[in-house]
Amino acid sequence: MAISQRESVSIFPAEREDQLVAGLAALAIAIHILEAAFPSPLPGIKPGLANVVTVVVYLRYGFRVAAWVALLRVLVGSLLIGTFLSPTFLLSATGAVAAIGVLGVVGSVGRNTVGALGLSVAAALAHMSGQIWVAYSLFIPHPALLSLAPILLSAALVFGSVSGLIAANVDELLRGSGDQAHE
Amino acid sequence: MTGLRAGDVLILAAAAVLVGASYAAFWSPRTEGDKAIISVGHDIVAHASLLEDRTVPVDGRLGRSLLKIEGGRIRFIESPCPGRYCVHTGWISRTGQVAACLPNGVVVEVEGGAREFDAINL
Numbered sequence: 001m002a003i004s005q006r007e008s009v010s011i012f013p014a015e016r017e018d019q020l021v022a023g024l025a026a027l028a029i030a031i032h033i034l035e036a037a038f039p040s041p042l043p044g045i046k047p048g049l050a051n052v053v054t055v056v057v058y059l060r061y062g063f064r065v066a067a068w069v070a071l072l073r074v075l076v077g078s079l080l081i082g083t084f085l086s087p088t089f090l091l092s093a094t095g096a097v098a099a100i101g102v103l104g105v106v107g108s109v110g111r112n113t114v115g116a117l118g119l120s121v122a123a124a125l126a127h128m129s130g131q132i133w134v135a136y137s138l139f140i141p142h143p144a145l146l147s148l149a150p151i152l153l154s155a156a157l158v159f160g161s162v163s164g165l166i167a168a169n170v171d172e173l174l175r176g177s178g179d180q181a182h183e
Numbered sequence: 184m185t186g187l188r189a190g191d192v193l194i195l196a197a198a199a200v201l202v203g204a205s206y207a208a209f210w211s212p213r214t215e216g217d218k219a220i221i222s223v224g225h226d227i228v229a230h231a232s233l234l235e236d237r238t239v240p241v242d243g244r245l246g247r248s249l250l251k252i253e254g255g256r257i258r259f260i261e262s263p264c265p266g267r268y269c270v271h272t273g274w275i276s277r278t279g280q281v282a283a284c285l286p287n288g289v290v291v292e293v294e295g296g297a298r299e300f301d302a303i304n305l
Contacts, residue, residue: 121194
């Protein structure tokens, strides 16, 4: 009984899942670092293309693998860029946790009605809201910071939609390639 | 466009509303005042900041009125008048709001933010 339950949670045996997580996280980290190299028009705004990986992974392999990939990306990404344990890292981690949390909730509530676009938009807004909240409550508790919120949230909506469309197409392509991973 | 589903449209719509609401919430003019003008008769006796919690005694025509400032709001808590209308006015915090004890001649008006209304006709 316990064994069959475990199998219904995990698609792969443990060793295989470890490899899967490692490979996908490496991909996400590469995108994350590539993106960090590009200049941003406004602090706090970036496309967040690494989240394409998170969304696609969530759709194909479920919550646990996606959470691993997202958290590993933040951790290893910050180690490689050199922001580990800095305020930037804390913001990044908060965003990732908020995004993966909302991904899990929205994904399980709307299991058959929500696709990559909806998941990506919801996760992007959660990511940004979490970051604004931490930035406001921990770093700069000044009302002026909240005046930035509408701009930042608008950017999150736009970039979340773009990431979502990319994720939808990637998911479609992977489906078409006949990967046995999908149920 | 691949794989756009009902839930996606719903989430997009909700997201657009939320982002719109964030403009309304964070970019609307601030109506909460940050100081109170306390006057007795025609004389302004104090510009009291609402940022610091404290009790302010004000001597009027009949005696001493007590004003309490707490959490950006101000109210009468005691006044030597017969009706205690001033005390029953309760907390005021928005720019332009007034609490007054006419028998004692003490008037408190909130200042410092954007005025929501030019005048209120009761």
